[in-house]
Amino acid sequence: MAAHELDSLVFQMAVESARSLSLSFTEKAAAIAARSRGILLFDVRVDGDAAVQRIAAIRYPSDRTGVLALDRQGSVIRHCIVGGIFSGFIAPLENWTSMPLSMQAKINVDGHATLFLDALRKAGHMLVS
Numbered sequence: 001m002a003a004h005e006l007d008s009l010v011f012q013m014a015v016e017s018a019r020s021l022s023l024s025f026t027e028k029a030a031a032i033a034a035r036s037r038g039i040l041l042f043d044v045r046v047d048g049d050a051a052v053q054r055i056a057a058i059r060y061p062s063d064r065t066g067v068l069a070l071d072r073q074g075s076v077i078r079h080c081i082v083g084g085i086f087s088g089f090i091a092p093l094e095n096w097t098s099m100p101l102s103m104q105a106k107i108n109v110d111g112h113a114t115l116f117l118d119a120l121r122k123a124g125h126m127l128v129s
Contacts, residue, residue, distance in 0.1 A: 007060035
């Protein structure tokens with residue numbers, strides 16, 4: 001089994017095991033990253049999207065990225081795993097997350113989150129149902 005296939009399988013299992021936990025989206029994203037031995041890159045709010053209120057990304061050793069999205073009602077977490085083609089959309093969100101809070105407060109990343117979500121949808125991921 002290739003490394004990217006193993007990362008995908010472990011990510012899927014971690015998502016399924018975290019679904020039933022009574023935790024916030026942020027806590028579930030952190031738990032999924034820890035359980036699947038990934039690195040949580042970001043967890044950001046998405047304003048203005050009709051279907052998604054939060055999005056998070058977890059990087060894996062195979063350079064794949066697990067993506068989690070919380071629906072507007074706060075009840076459904078959609079997920080997918082993507083390759084490096086999305087790195088240009090992920091980098092600004094990852095960089096913002098690594099900034100001190102004082103800098104984060106001055107920079108709005110909602111546009112970057114929306115662009116990332118739109119790119120995922122155009123690629124067939126995170127489709128609005």
